[in-house]
Amino acid sequence: MRNIAILCSGGDVSGMNPALKRFVEYAKEKELTPYFIYDGFEGLIDNKIKAARYSDVSGIITRGGTKIGSARSERFKQAEFRLIAKKNLDALEIDMLLVLGGDGSFKGLDLFYKEHKVKFCGIPSTIDNDINGTDYCLGVDSALNIIKTSIDAIRDTASSFSRAFVVETMGRDSGYLALITHLTSGSELCLIPEREYNLADYEEEFKHQMKNGRRYFLVIAAEGIEQNSQDIADWFEEKIGIEARVSVLGHIQRGGNPSVKDRLMAYKFIVNAIDGLLDGQNDSVICYDRFGFNFKSIEEVTSTKKVLDSELLGYVKS
Numbered sequence: 210m211r212n213i214a215i216l217c218s219g220g221d222v223s224g225m226n227p228a229l230k231r232f233v234e235y236a237k238e239k240e241l242t243p244y245f246i247y248d249g250f251e252g253l254i255d256n257k258i259k260a261a262r263y264s265d266v267s268g269i270i271t272r273g274g275t276k277i278g279s280a281r282s283e284r285f286k287q288a289e290f291r292l293i294a295k296k297n298l299d300a301l302e303i304d305m306l307l308v309l310g311g312d313g314s315f316k317g318l319d320l321f322y323k324e325h326k327v328k329f330c331g332i333p334s335t336i337d338n339d340i341n342g343t344d345y346c347l348g349v350d351s352a353l354n355i356i357k358t359s360i361d362a363i364r365d366t367a368s369s370f371s372r373a374f375v376v377e378t379m380g381r382d383s384g385y386l387a388l389i390t391h392l393t394s395g396s397e398l399c400l401i402p403e404r405e406y407n408l409a410d411y412e413e414e415f416k417h418q419m420k421n422g423r424r425y426f427l428v429i430a431a432e433g434i435e436q437n438s439q440d441i442a443d444w445f446e447e448k449i450g451i452e453a454r455v456s457v458l459g460h461i462q463r464g465g466n467p468s469v470k471d472r473l474m475a476y477k478f479i480v481n482a483i484d485g486l487l488d489g490q491n492d493s494v495i496c497y498d499r500f501g502f503n504f505k506s507i508e509e510v511t512s513t514k515k516v517l518d519s520e521l522l523g524y525v526k527s
């Protein structure tokens with residue numbers, strides 16, 4: 210029997226638990242012995258590696274987060290700790306690794322492969338959907354659905370009180386979550402790092418709308434824009450003359466019950482990743498695009514910043 214391990218790295222996403230469940234099942238189907246590495250690369254260095262059993266994953270498909278923990282590791286960036294990690298894997302004869310994480314994690318793995326020849330496959334997992342080479346990262350759909358539910362609720366209170374709401378979404382320096390949310394929530398304004406804007410350009414139109422009976426505004430602001438959400442709310446009060454509030458959605462966007470899409474994508478990412486490793490893909494990321502699942506090199510995935518879909522961007526009114 211060959212041994213294979215999985216770990217989660219970076220921000221957790223809803224969909225990691227369904228992926229862990231499928232990992233255990235599919236590894237066993239392929240006559241591999243599955244191992245869990247707890248707490249990301251930190252756990253790999255600290256030897257928190259245990260054989261995974263069916264009972265470890267029973268009932269977790271409905272749960273957000275990750276049962277095996279995640280971490281952002283500074284130590285794995287250093288060669289001396291990667292050597293310790295390699296020794297820990299060798300002691301259990303593990304020579305294949307799956308990593309659910311973002312491009313930062315994949316860069317570390319690339320070095321690990323080049324130094325120690327531990328075969329790995331990265332599975333793009335971040336609500337930010339900002340990994341180059343893949344149209345989809347695990348967790349995005351669940352996050353978008355949480356945001357949708359939150360904004361639908363905020364609309365109720367915004368309309369009752371006649372207020373402007375600035376709703377801040379996560380995404381680090383990517384405006385993906387904000388853009389999709391804007392297009393699917395009927396908000397009045399979308400502010401993202403990928404598009405320059407000047408609030409003054411909207412002043413006349415918004416005042417006109419108020420005069421004609423508009424009772425509330427919804428603004429979706431990505432956390433990566435330069436302006437602070439409170440400053441945007443202040444602008445509505447001062448220039449448009451409407452009471453304004455800020456709602457920072459924060460980490461609720463990362464948690465909660467995984468959506469159907471994320472459960473299915475978790476399933477497919479795992480199956481494709483394990484098949485790829487067994488077929489000789491040694492040092493790659495399993496990506497999903499209009500051609501389906503395909504393997505891309507770490508170089509391709511990490512060397513270029515992902516750009517937002519121009520068609521979707523084009524739908525945003527300036």
Ligand code: F6P
Pocket residue numbers: 220335336337379380381432463
């Ligand atoms: O990368 C995922 C993400 O949730 C970003 O959207 C956000 O900027 C960041 O992680 C938050 O990090 P932390 O959980 O460490 O506060």
